[in-house]
Amino acid sequence: xxxxxxxxxxxxxxxxxxTAGGGLAAVIFGLPALKRxxxxxxxxxxxxxxxxxxxxxxxxxxxxxxxxxxxxxxLLWQLGGGATLLFVVFAFLLFLFHHENRLLLLGKSCxxxxxxxxxxxxxxxxxxxxxxHLLLALIWAGVILPFLKPMQSATLAxxxxxxxxVAVLILPVLFVAGGTLVWIRTDGDLQALWGNWGLAxxxxxxxxxxxxxxxxxxxxxxxxxxxxxxxxxxxxxxxAMVVDALIFLTILGFSAWLSNNTPV
Amino acid sequence: MSVRSLILAAVLAFTPLAxxxxxxxxxxxxxxxxxxxxxxxLSLQFNKPLRLVFVTLTDIDGxxxxxxxxxxxxxxxxxxxxxxxxxxxxxxxxxxxGLGTDGHAMREEFTFTIVPE
Numbered sequence: 001x002x003x004x005x006x007x008x009x010x011x012x013x014x015x016x017x018x019t020a021g022g023g024l025a026a027v028i029f030g031l032p033a034l035k036r037x038x039x040x041x042x043x044x045x046x047x048x049x050x051x052x053x054x055x056x057x058x059x060x061x062x063x064x065x066x067x068x069x070x071x072x073x074x075l076l077w078q079l080g081g082g083a084t085l086l087f088v089v090f091a092f093l094l095f096l097f098h099h100e101n102r103l104l105l106l107g108k109s110c111x112x113x114x115x116x117x118x119x120x121x122x123x124x125x126x127x128x129x130x131x132x133h134l135l136l137a138l139i140w141a142g143v144i145l146p147f148l149k150p151m152q153s154a155t156l157a158x159x160x161x162x163x164x165x166v167a168v169l170i171l172p173v174l175f176v177a178g179g180t181l182v183w184i185r186t187d188g189d190l191q192a193l194w195g196n197w198g199l200a201x202x203x204x205x206x207x208x209x210x211x212x213x214x215x216x217x218x219x220x221x222x223x224x225x226x227x228x229x230x231x232x233x234x235x236x237x238x239x240a241m242v243v244d245a246l247i248f249l250t251i252l253g254f255s256a257w258l259s260n261n262t263p264v
Numbered sequence: 265m266s267v268r269s270l271i272l273a274a275v276l277a278f279t280p281l282a283x284x285x286x287x288x289x290x291x292x293x294x295x296x297x298x299x300x301x302x303x304x305x306l307s308l309q310f311n312k313p314l315r316l317v318f319v320t321l322t323d324i325d326g327x328x329x330x331x332x333x334x335x336x337x338x339x340x341x342x343x344x345x346x347x348x349x350x351x352x353x354x355x356x357x358x359x360x361x362g363l364g365t366d367g368h369a370m371r372e373e374f375t376f377t378i379v380p381e
Binding site for chain 2: 076079
């Protein structure tokens with residue numbers, strides 16, 4: 001029962017990556033917007049929000065059908081961020097309708113990330129930090145799926161090169177925003193990092209570093225070779241993207257666990 | 265954006281304002297693993313205020329006693345004192361669930377033993 005809200009959060013984060021992440025990658029790097037993937041992400045996101053609400057009720061009551069226990073749904077709606085959850089559902093809903101307009105796609109993506117940041121248990125002034133963290137992380141994660149789509153070597157190299165230039169800026173800001181969030185969650189008491197929460201945070205950091213290392217290898221070694229139109233580097237790049245996808249899934253899992261637990 | 269605004273934004277972001285971490289049970293009476301005789305009340309202390317939603321006691325045979333906490337749901341608090349009914353000697357599990365002021369739902373349990381007087 002305790003793991004239900006974590007699974008629900010993970011589902012919301014995966015859905016956000018498929019929708020907003022893909023949208024941001026399409027806007028910033030000119031990568032193809034994967035309509036079907038975004039629609040699937042939107043549907044998964046809506047289901048995840050319903051599941052999230054039900055999982056909170058199940059946790060409170062200790063019953064799978066806790067949401068039907070008299071008073072619980074009302075209590076959660078009023079005090080557990082019901083309106084914000086509805087906002088997130090609305091933002092996911094927008095991804096069911098595809099627009100070629102990049103500005104609209106950017107707006108939808110930001111709207112969804114604002115909703116998810118708002119859903120967190122941080123204070124009003126801390127939520128923008130989470131928004132920034134989510135924005136940068138999902139820009140990074142959002143490029144993976146379009147890169148797996150078949151495209152010409154020259155186009156792939158051009159886009160990967162463009163992403164490589166921006167990634168150099170994304171990574172430090174991502175670390176600063178992430179570090180700030182850790183500081184906020186621990187109330188500045190870094191002793192709290194010695195427990196399970198700190199261990200999970202270290203695990204997440206290790207996977208982020210691994211993704212960074214793969215990105216660096218792509219930027220310095222593989223992508224320059226793609227421009228020469230060899231087949232092997234393209235395969236190596238795609239393999240790296242598959243590994244990246246698995247790493248990001250693991251990072252999202254850590255994030256879902258971390259946001260649902262308290263540093264003790 | 266001026267340097268002063270940037271510094272202000274950074275300070276605000278780093279300042280731990282109000283509740284940023286979830287509530288945690290810091291102490292209870294009876295405590296985890298305690299052996300007591302005929303406790304009259306249950307005391308729960310949290311590091312941050314929360315709204316108690318359910319408190320149940322379960323004996324080793326699975327019989328559940330639900331405490332009436334209707335008067336506590338409306339207002340968040342960090343300290344709760346709940347009257348206990350007469351409980352039979354043996355092992356008991358206390359399960360509490362609550363909603364933090366940040367909207368975070370929590371559920372935890374701990375055990376204690378009632379020894380015959």
